[in-house]
Amino acid sequence: MLTYNLSNIGSDSLYEHLYKCIKKDIVLRKIKPGERLPSKRTFAKNLGISVITVENAYSLLMSEGFIYSLPKKGFYVADLNDVQPTKQVHQETVVLTSGHTHYLADFSSNQTESEIFPFTTWIKTMKEVLKDNQKELMINSPCGGILELRKNIATFLKEFRDMDVKPEQIIIGAGTEYLYSLIIQLLGNDIKYGLENPGYPKTAQIYKSMNVHFEYVNMDSYGIDPQELERKDIDVIHISPSHQFPTGIVMPISRRYELLGWANKVKNHYIIEDDYDSELRLGGKPLPTLQSIDVSDKVIYMNTFTKTLSSTIRMSYMVLPESLANEYYKRLSFYSCTVSNFEQYTLSKFIENGHFERHINRLRNYYQKKQEIILNAFQSSVLKNKVEIYNESAGVHFLMKIKSKKEEKEIINNAYSKGIKLNPLSKYYSNSIENNNIYVMNYSSLNSNKIEEIVEKLKQCI
Template identity: 30%
Template sequence: MRSICGDLLLQRLGPEGPAALARPINRSLYECIRAAILDGSLGPQTRLPPSRDLAAELGLSRNTVMFAYEQLLAEGYVHARTGSGTFVAATAPEAYLNAKAAEAKSAQAPSMPGLSPRGAELLANASASPSQWGAFMPGVPDVTRFPRRRYAQIAARLWRNPVPAWLSYCHGGGLPALREAVAAHLRVARSVQCDASQVLITEGIHQGIDLVVRLLGMPGEQAWVEEPSYWGIRGLLQMSGIHMVPVPVDEEGLTIPAQHHSGPCPAPRFIFVTPSHQYPLGAVMSLNRRRALLEYARSHGSWIVEDDYDSEFRFSGHPIPSLQGMQTEAPVIYIGTFSKTLFPGLRMGYMVLPRTLADAFQTAHSELYRAGHLVTQATVAEFMHAGDFAAHIRRMRLLYGRRRAILADLIERYLGANALHRYGSNAGLHLVLCLPDDADDVAIAQEAGRRGILVRPLSRYFLGNVVQRGLLLGYAGVPEEEIGPAFEILLGCLGDKGPSRGRRSA
């Protein structure tokens, strides 16, 4: 069996092999290895195959390979360790070597086609943060409190003797045991009307939305999105050619535009909502507004996409039931995720589909994404069936409630009660800190980032020209003893742009 190095050298020596080269074979081999070192293909400390093995791989004499190695050794490109082998030396900084190679290639290579207009627009409006952990990163749970030992015990046992089918591709919407566990949880915790046949396991909410838009939408059709709304939805809709119509939210949630009640305006194909905890402002959609939205969608042939991203974490009052569960066979596609309840790196979510769509979506999911991770799905399924999932949520709900109370108290104490957004409910993983209209929340967020505090500017969540200024502060991943010191740093970033009413010196 050839080594990776042998494969590389055979490709570079040419399809006819070393014997077809005009110059001496030993010199050609030396130059080939040297070029691979210089362009970074063979990086520093890469172990070269033993001369006897490489000779057999390339169909050369051992003396030919030894000549190349000795020449490279003499020039300092490699070094030998007695009893260990021959290794690429750090003859120059790796970054320098790669930079020189890149310069040479760019000077010789013809110009390449650029990004498409929609690809360029996506990158121009990219909002994903390079840092995903620390005070006050929104939307991130406390992954340090995840019961890793219990989860690892389940995973280790399943890996000792996995079902062979678990190591292949996934078909049919996910592992049946996990679909059953998700359906059972949603029926009790969220009043979702479903059984396992309607559940589709995805790799997060983004994939679920992407599948919805691909199967049910066409370029040029309209989608209502909350104003403000989650930035991730926008990129997916934009890349699919769906026209986004920002619809304002108030204290009761999404408002149905008046002209759509009485006028001939075209109905949207999709209505994207976060009714249990509006993202990012925090409003809970009222019962009357939910009924009106369901009636509108049913009478106009629109699909409601209900994003129930963090509804498990409500710290007071009664749980808010799902929009999907209010009507039998409602025109609602329910989407949820394990990113907030377990950990984001799991990359696992779920959809609950109307019965008429379930089979089609399961087949399309297999066709488009070639899903897998069945051993992981089996682990999560057992984690849920054994009661560990529900117990973990109960523990984290208490923890996050305490952390929210600490942060909210600090905001009210130093910035005044009006500094908290009036739509905010006692739920979720973040708060919204209001700022004056003339504040530059983007600049404040950047300054906070330079001081090690991660926040998101509220204005970036608006599609239209009328925006609100503020900061999203995530508290879930911040230990109680670190909330105060981090908040003090944030106060320093606000300067005279923080809410002044009731403000005290920190």
């Protein structure tokens, strides 16, 4: 039986280290061509790791041609002599996946559980659209989205967030990533943008891909400090004040007014307010949005339906200040709306008939109960004195500090070997920070029936 020392794996994950060990033995002919490798389950048991780890290592080896599989027989070592010698070119392996996860718990996932999506109502609404909107479905959508949907979003924003906006200020897009690109074209890439540190990594990737000059701005316990914006000469700051990701900080009203004061000082200063999961606040009344208290047209408001409906429903929207909305229609109206008419009319009717509001209320109750189950499981276990949980009152994630002498990487690898994917806060910082053993615990896709098993396995990791 093959065996490897997995105690010192450096910066690799467990499966990467295992993959490299097997690959090395194949290249050195310690494992002969045609030799059968251990089954995933047997190998995992022998090494004291999870089946997932072995499966991922085998997948990499197969994708590079080092091993092959025979149905119902197992995995075998390929004959490398059969491969024609070619010029060595460095090429990264791209692993295609089905999107399904084999984790017992993935605390980095923002996917929505299928059982809480209102399939029956959504299907009924789609049938209504196909019956009542046949003519409209065949007419090209305006660049900002169909007017009916924008009207219903404006009504919802007024009732839920006390925002007075005109439908014409609302621009619909297939995901916030697309809307960011429109904002950059609208404001220009010759100014300096600011991003929260720590923050959502994809935003920085978008800015980099569009050659935007941006800088990370450190936060204090209240969020972004306007003095930091002044010091770094930021023109446009991107923030999520209602529930900052990943820290969970809720920006107090005093700081919100300070930021609006900063924006009002200079003509080209703007605030991009990402309100992505404000509907899911679990405790207390949400603070007013920056947009609703802005009197100088300095806030670009953004939100998405991926958190409230499904991560696979790619519909987001932004609310532009009136002056920027006029500029948008002058300069960027040649863009077609990236969301299909059918989806837009379905969502519009879903909101108009009151289904969306009822769904959010059910969702809040569902996540509230789910969070209580999780927190109670921690409090009633031996982990009670080993973990500290905070910033859990908004959205569907909280922070958890693990009190342990073990390094962050060791705990992550231990959890991974037991089918648990931990999401360290440290990875969201632009600069390297000390391993502080704080983790971002997103529980939206967690199976409530497995909470006790998850807690028991986490106990073994720390």
